[in-house]
Amino acid sequence: MSQKLKLAGACLNQTPIDWGNNIGNIKRAIDDAKKEGVDILCLPELCITGYGCEDLFLSQWLPQTAMQKLLEIIPHTNGIAVCVGLPIRIEEKNYNTTAFIADGEIKTIYAKQKLANDGVHYEPRWFTPWPSGVIESLEIDGEQIPIGHVTVTHKDLTIGFEICEDAWQPDRPIEQLDSKVDLVLNPSASHFAFGKSIFRENVIVKESSKKFDCVYLYANLLGNEAGRMIYDGDVLIAQKGKLIGRNHRLWYHDYRLLTVEVDFENNTATENIKPHYSDRKEEFAHAAGLALFDYCRKSRSRGFVLSLSGGADSSTIATLIAFAVRTALEQRGKAGLEDKLGFKLKGDTPEVITSQLLTTAYQATKNSSEATFNSAKNLAESLGATFYNWQIDEGVDHYQSTIESAIGRKLTWEQDDITLQNIQARSRAPIIWMLANLENKLLMATSNRSEGDVGYATMDGDTSGSISPIAGVDKHFILQWLKYAESELGFDGLKHVNALTPTAELRPEDQNQTDEEDLMPYEVLMKIEREAILNGNSPKQVFEVLKSEYDPDILKGWIKKFYRLWTRNQWKRERYAPSFHFDDFNIDPRSWYRFPILSGGYREELEGL
Structure with missing residues (x-):
């Protein structure tokens, strides 16, 4: 196992189908991460299209365009591994996915299993939940890529995935894996609500890192994406129950990068914890x-x-x-x-x-x-x-x-x-x-x-x-x-x-x-x-x-x-x-x-x- 790796999450201020803004933010975040020597970067859920596309997700062209934009991003990943979120359409069904790309190649694609369907969320209208334990093959640009309930090995780490709601529901995808993971990446689009960030930090990230005996990296969207929902731009990193990274929330930037160096062998890290707003x-x-x-x-x-x-x-x-x-x-x-x-x-x-x-x-x-x-x-x-x-x-x-x-x-x-x-x-x-x-x-x-x-x-x-x-x-x-x-x-x-x-x-x-x-x-x-x-x-x-x-x-x-x-x-x-x-x-x-x-x-x- 590699002794030390630099991990990073980036919050992005995206807008539905604003390709220039969205892809520009993604590329700039990747470029900044590479300059800081980051090994693995996690970007938010559906960051290519924007999370709030609503019934546009039901069109044929939106997932197709998202895939074209993913291929455009790949050349920027030389020397780094990046999680990038996008919708993928397979046999007339839409899946909410994140692609794990490393050194200019798509290594695997994780598909979301638990769809948010309460409060402000209506994900089952647009997406199909991926069945637990199932891995299939998807052809992308002439290559066969594993998709589904996947893990991936990178830099001697076993990496698992959850996408937002996966971590908020019982019977979580990480719990169903046969092998232990060293790192969990969670790209999210978790809307702002009073006090929610405290629960997210303590329960979703810190407790998960302790429960699964791993490093847990969470990256959220930022800003008013599509009109009604606000995203606080949380990036949270915890190691075996201890918070080691937290960025500024609710900042007026296109993107914000948070980097932490983690020693996986000795279970230590260089902490990077920013202050946060705790009062309503x-x-x-x-x-x-x-x-x-x-x-x-x-x-x-x-x-x-x-x-x-x-x-x-x-x-x-x-x-x-x-x-x-x-x-x-x-x-x-x-x-x-x-x-x-x-x-x-x-x-x-x-x-x-x-x-x-x-x-x-x-x-x-x-x-x-x-x-x-x-x-x-x-x-x-x-x-x-x-x-x-x-x-x-x-x-x-x-x-x-x-x-x-x-x-x-x-x-x-x-x-x-x-x-x-x-x-x-x-x-x-x-x-x-x-x-x-x-x-x-x-x-x-x-x-x-x-x-x-x-x-x-x-x-x-x-x-x-x-x-x-x-x-x-x-x-x-x-x-x-x-x-x-x-x-x-x-x-x-x-x-x-x-x-x-x-x-x-x-x-x-x-x-x-x-x-x-x-x-x-x-x-x-x-x-x-x-x-x-x-x-x-x-x-x-x-x-x-x-x-x-x-x-x-x-x-x-x-x-x-x-x-x-x-x-x-x-x-x-x-x-x-x-x-x-x-x-x-x-x-x-x-x-x-x-x-x-x-x-x-x-x-x-x-x-x-």
Whole structure:
């Protein structure tokens, strides 16, 4: 056995069918690894095509093109061994595979056995699981290559493979091998969720290296690959239960290489462990910031437009964008930032660059307060964002008078409360869309997950936008994060936002409208949501879980309101702009939780409560 080998993993920021970007990142990562004297390099799952190709995987041409790109990569592997992920089509079936290439030759191809089919994953729609223990032969470029449940011998090491979900399920492929392995390579596309990296590090990598008495090398994708999922760019290496390598997560680079020298004979290694984000609030800043940056550049937009109300939701989004600018500038420099965005920027400070990338507007009505105006203005100025403000009362009055003339009566707050609230929110959408179109920027929708639960959002109003960046997190968390961003991230302009009570400001000022009066305390809403949606409990079961924390009669009222509003507003959730996945669940019917638009509405269950 070779005494010492340099092992490396590389996270890659890929994009579905962006061949120039994807193959370029792969080649550059290989070239950098060779310069560092790396012997074996592991690249992420499906890195040639991108993981998020969805139904493109069902086409004939995509796997064919991926194979052509693999052959293009092979000449870059002289003097190194590399794992490269791609889909392979055999007899009308697709397989999720990783090719092990060494010194310019494909040595073997491992095919994934356990397909992810829960939460945000639908892999069985596109791929067939490879049967355990089966090895076949595949002709590639005139050569017969073993494919399937394979191991390979390289540099006197026996190397086994797992691809992402293989390691998360019982009866793992590595457990079914007849012989012991010295090294396990795990190319992955494991989406970001709060706290997930800790489990991945401790259980998937460290415990696996101890259980299989081996070195375990894990390499994940990086960034917002295809729109909704975020990848943290984890590269983890463990040796017989001890972590020896971990890279920076959620960085704004095309790829990041992590190298560790391992002495297989003496079971030692030169450790290379970078710090990581362990707090949810810190993770949110970095994950959301990177997701917004990637979404902007990959959609070829010139920045963001935001209707800045001065309240918590829009202020969170503004702060995240400013944080993304600050972080990207720190990590890539102005030239690197311009290169990724595809256009030139003036100045070189975060505030000056933010002024070009973030345009905000405070759209007031007669029901808006001076407090929210000052909150919005002060925050925009502190971030450097371009700030406009205008009145929309004339447009609201025009809509109202038109409908009053048509129906032959005046609208009143006593009789037409929801209608009068909604027209204000909807009147803001056309003009802010105009601004987004004029500047070729992404319009930000401002709804959060708690509002999505109960439909506390105006369709074609605050839900209007190109992307809904905070629809994956609850309002209780947002309010906590804003205080963290003020005190820990240095966004002093949030002090005005944090002093306000959340309100839609759509009713007359003398009615003292607040969100929690309209709904319920946000902390309660969050707890009901987790029990009802994440844990799938019935109204009665939710009550049993929470009854010791609140007055039972009041709690029953909150539970009934939640379920009634949830079922009534599924149609709204179907129409939300794409959102990012942050938590261990979300309510986006296109990525995590499918619920019927029409249903019995828990009628019998609520009567039983």
